[in-house]
Each structure stands twice: as C-alpha cells, then as structure tokens.
Amino acid sequence: MKPIKLLFVLTTIIVFASCRKESLVTPASTVNQASDKKATTESTTTLSESFESGTKAAYAVGSVTLSSGSWSLDEALIGNTSADVKNGAKSVRTRNNGQLTMNFDATGGAETITIQHAVYGNDGSSTWQLWISTDGGSSYTQAGNTVTSSTSTLQAATFTVNVTGSYRLSIRKVSGGSNRINFDDIQVVTGGGTNPGGPGTGGTTGDDSHLLLGNPTGAQASVVLTQNYLRNATYYISSYNSVRGTPNWVSWHIASGDLGSAPRQDDFRADAALPSSWYQVGSSSYSSSGFDRGHNCPSADRTSTVAANSSTFLMSNMxxxxxxxxxxxxxxxEQYIRSLVTAGNEVYVIMGSYGTGGNGSKGNANTIDGGRVTVPSNVWKVVVVIPNGSNDLSRINAATRVIAVNTPNINTIGTDWKSYRTSVDAIESAAGVDLLSALPANIQSALESKVDNL
Structure with missing residues (x-):
C-alpha cells in the first residue's frame, strides 16, 4: 500500500486527515481528506420538492400534484414568469396570508428543513413561518422563528427540528399584505445512520449501499469541508467541492429495481441541501457556455420513481x-452498463472528474458561470460488475470484472468509450482518490492494476 499523506485545504480551519493510500493530486483537484473509514451517520433526504412538475395558474385555494405528492395552495400559485424568482422554470408565488401545505405524510423523519425564498419582482418585504404536523394534519406546531423575505435573490432558510416518523409541512405567509413571496426547492434531511440498501435506498453500509466499496476521499457531512462535503442524495452519494462548484466524485449502486418507467424529469435545480453559505450553482449556470450539464449519476440509471429520477437533476450532480x-x-x-444490469448483474459505479480546462462547443474554457464553476480536464468512471446476489463484498474477488475509463473533456473525443479504458491505479494517481478501499488489500491490488478488455 502507499504511504499516508496529509492534505490541508482550509485557510482558517485546519482539518487533520489521514488516508490509507497516498493521494497524488494537482492543485485543481485537491480535496480535504478527513478519514478513510466509511461514515455511518450521513444525512438522508426524506422530502425534496422543486415545484417543476406542477401547474396552478390562480391564487384561489386548490390542490396541485407535484413530484413529492399533493399540495394545497391557498392564495398561492405556481409562478413561471420572468419576475418569479426561481431555480429552474417554476416556483410557488404567495400573496396576502398565502399558504402551501402538504396533503400527504412524508416518512423517514426530519432534522433539517431548508426552504429557498425571495421577494417576487419589486415587491416589498414580507414574513413567513414554517409549521409542522406529526398527526396527519390534525394539528400543527411552528418550527423555528419567523423569517423575513426582503431580497429578490433566493435565500436559504434552514430550520433544525427533531421529528421522527411521518410529518407534513405548511409554509405560511404572515405579513406584508399584497407583497408577494416566491418559495422554491424544499429539502428535508435526517441523519440516517446505516441503511440496509435495496433499489434506490442508498445508505453507506450493507448490500446495495452506495458506499459499499469505500469513501474515495474520506468525505464527511461537515460544513467546514468546503472541498470534500459528503452529500447523501438518497439515490446516490457524492463528495461535493464548493470551490469548484462540482462533485469530486459520485457513487451509486444499480440493480434491476432501479430501472423502471419513470419519465425523465429535466428539473435541473440548485441543491438546497448543501450548506446555505455556499454559492448555489443553478439551472442556468451553464447557459451559453458551450458545455452540457453533464450528469454524474445518469437520469436513466434512476427510473424506478419520479423522485429517484428527479434527484439526478440536482446541480450538485453535474x-x-x-x-x-x-x-x-x-x-x-452508460447504456452498456445498464445492459449489464438487465442481463442479470448488479453494478457499483463511481464517477468523478479532475483537472482544469476543457474544450466545449465554443472552444476552450477553464471556468464558467463567472468563474464560479470549474471545467474539468478529465472525466473518469469505475464500474464493478457482479452477478445478482447477496453478501456483495464477499463475492468480489480477483477475477471480478472492473471497468475503468478516463476521458479528456473535449468535444473532438471519439465515441467509442472502450478506447479510453485504463486501470483503477491510473485513475487514483491522476485524480487523487482511493477507490475500492473496502476490499481486502490483496483483492484491491489485483483489481486496480488490470485493464478491462471484454
């Protein structure tokens, strides 16, 4: 194994870190490395609503079906005008004493609730409150303090609560009269601990969990880890780099149950579950850049439900x-990998990027979005393929098929992905990651040194 190396990336807070293997990185791809052990207390998103899938054009009370479920909107509508402040194409617009309330119970509990809000157009300030019900909507209790909306730029309001089991949310405008407020991107998160896995369930330990093979950079869900923040999006887990505005890597498991008939949502949006003090990469941040909003975890890998597919359109996955x-x-x-799944296999996938500078349809660029999003020079992926079964870690051996690919991020690239196959060792050296670290050392060494040729 390679010697330990410590990386220090924070300017005001020094995070001491250790890792099983040496990380060979360029300055552009350096990330915090806090621990090589798999975390067991990452957050799980129990509700996510972007308001992109619903339509309600009038303020009169009525219900609208959204991706998360049915919501009642009173003195509120789904706004899509240029004056509506929003991530994506739509947000809720309220006036007077408007309310938006869940008509259904979300499950899984709630610890942190984040809601994006802004003043509509040139309206004046207003205040609003968040209320929670744990008895199916029979009674509600206010969560946290009253919030003031005073700017026409989306701001994140975060509420810390302690709810177990099922819950309903109600957002209530309480002052400001005819002044209007836009609400967008509601995200509810709870500390999930371990998760037993299963199609689309995520988790960090156990069969089918997204981090079964290890945490490539020792990422943790700590706000101080600005370049190595562990983000559990339920249907995949990533290390997010707020300095680059992109993930360092994204890890997920694919089984046949993940591939269904849910349509592509196309609801690109900022990730409201990231720390609110960080810059929010939005749906339009890539506009006119010459670069695609390229998924790490692909939309077509998550078609079991609308919620699963919608999760892949968070900009923290791009x-x-x-x-x-x-x-x-x-x-x-990606199509080839899914064909392996439909043929009777399950796969563990880790995808990432590194370096600075790519070539898009408008030529070379190092950054986009006014310098706030880094264009990577290379994009890589590692896929571990095993037949369907249980006790996955114990079934991976030196003969297991591992596909490793590293491509330059250029528009003149060849279309045959197989010509870019490489070894896991080579990706680790270039990207500064430690892959397959949960495997026994002898198996890890054998798998990481070979290049797939099937």
Missing part, C-alpha cells in the same frame, strides 16, 4: 461536460 463527450461517449458507456 459537471461542465463537452457535448460530444456527454451525449456520445459517456452516453454509450
């Missing part, structure tokens, strides 16, 4: 990817 690279080379590989 990188600026050259169109040819995204739409041809990587799309061809």
């Amino acid at each position: 990188i600026p990817q050259a169109p040819q690279n995204n739409q041809q080379t990587w799309n061809n590989m």
